[in-house]
Amino acid sequence: MLADLEELVVCESFSADLDAVARSAQVVASMGARYLGMEPERIVVDGVTHLRWTFGAPRVLLLGHHDTVWPMGSLHTRPWSVTDGIARGPGVFDMKAGLVQMFHALASLPSLEGVCVLVTGDEEVGSDTSRALIEETARKCVATFVLEASADGGALKTGRKGTSAYELVVHGKAAHSGLEPEKGVNAAIEAAHLTLCLNEVAMDVNAGTSESWCTTVTPTVVTAGSATNTVPAQATVSVDVRVPTLAAQAHVDAALHALRTTVPGARLEVRGGPNRPPLEETSSAGLFRRAAALAQRQGLQPLASASVGGASDGNFTAGLGCPTLDGLGAVGGGAHADHEHVIVSEMLPRTRLLAALVAEVLR
Template identity: 80%
Template sequence: MLADLEELVVCESFSSDLDAVARSADVVAAQGARHLGAEPERLVVNGVTHLRWTFGTPRVLLLGHHDTVWPMGSLDTHPWSVSDGIARGPGIFDMKAGLVQMFHALASLPSLEGVCVLVTGDEEVGSDTSRALIEETAQRCVATFVLEASADGGALKTARKGTSAYELVVHGKAAHSGLEPDKGINAATEAAHLVLALDTLAEEVNIGAPRDWRTTVVPTVVGAGTTTNTVPAEARVWVDVRVPTLTAQERVDVAMRALKTTVAGAGLVVRGGPNRPPLEEASSAELFTRAGLLAQRLGLGQLSAAAVGGASDGNFTAGLGCPTLDGLGAVGGGAHADHEHVVVAEMALRAQLLAALVQEVAR
């Protein structure tokens, strides 16, 4: 497993470098073919390379991605290493170790009948080219297992917030800021009012919501103006929204589109909207219970569950109504960070659990 993990980690696969993603797909395809005894379909959509293996009539979807957030050359500063039972390297936790565990789990099964494996190449940048593939595949299945990394302490991810992304474009009117500022319409001032209005919007959506599982509405990037002596004619506010339920996602969308301007004469255009639906606990409850019973039977101890704010491609499958269990990949930590790492001893144990889950559900 470590040799396979090194093979994937040392092939860098920054999402924005499509040539690198294609090279990574070649490595993942070869490794998968060795373990599964079959070549994958190579699905290239707008230059992004995805891989899919299908065995018979699909019942169980195993979902992962091979792209990473790490820019090319990151191996120079974050080299592959294994020391004291900890493996390190760019993308190792999110989520190349999950792919290795998946291949080894499937290789241990007497039959792959009913199994479909989909490894995408653009999860880290929003899954724009792979979403249709994910949804089309999941619609034919009774369960989806997502090989994203586990939560803290190895917890499986039984709920994920959904995501929405908005761009608020404010249109004002330029004027000389020293000679006749009163003849301008200051888009920056209006943007400031909108940023404050977003706090009120979040408070209203969260009325009655649990304190530890609330909707967040966060302005992330704000820009306005062209020169230091000109009233800004345009401003933009980008907003990241995370929602625990589909109802909350719909409420936020309605509220965002109902935003009003405060500065006289200013115009507002709201772009964007929901991206990933939430993975609600109801979607994972039965599968988590089944995984817990199997873990006990295998002597792996008691499983724990976590609800997390980050989204994955499992949000898409859950949104379709396909029961989905996430976080079945690596145990470790530091996703996207300098201390990204994997606990080596857990890899085989997680592969055992996945193999048992796939065999039971496919049967």
């Protein structure tokens, strides 16, 4: 398993480099064919390479991705290594170890009839080219297992916030800021008002909810103006939204579209909207109970569950109503960070747990 993990990690797969993603897809395809006994279907959408293996009529979907956030050349500063039982390297935790565990788990089963494996190439950048493929596949299945890395301490991810992304674009009017500023319409001032309004939107949707699992409405990138001596004619506020429920997602969407300008003459354009629906705990509860019982039977430590703010492709499958359990991949930490790592001793137990879980649901 470590040799396989090294093979994946040393093939860099930065999402923005489509040639690198294609090379990575070839490595993943070869590894999958070796363990599953069949070449995958290669699906290229807008230059992004996705892989799918289907065995009979699909009932159980195993979902992962092979792209990473690490720019090409990251191996030079973060080389593959295994020291004192810890594996390191770009993408090792998110989520190449999960792919290795998945292939080995499936290879241990007597039959793969009813299994579908989908490994996408653009999860880290929003799954724009793979969302339709994910949803098409999940509609046929009774369960989805997501091989994303576990939460802290190895907890499975039973809840994920949904995501929305917006741009509030303010259209004003330029004027010389020294000679005749009064003839301009200052888009920057209006953007400032709107930024403050976002906190009110969050407070409104969170009324009566738990602070630890609340909706967040976060202004991120704010830009305005074209020159230091010109009244800004345009300003943009990027907004990151994380929601625990579909109702909260709809509430925020309506609130942002209801925003009004306060600077006379300014016009507001709201772009964007919901991206991933939330993975609500009701979608994962039954599968988590099964996983916990199997872990107990296998003599593993009691399984923990966690709800997390980050989204995954499991949000899409849960949003369709397909029961979804996430975080079944590597145990470790440091996703997207310099200390990204995998605890090697946990790889085999998690592989056996996944195999048992797939087999039970197929039965």
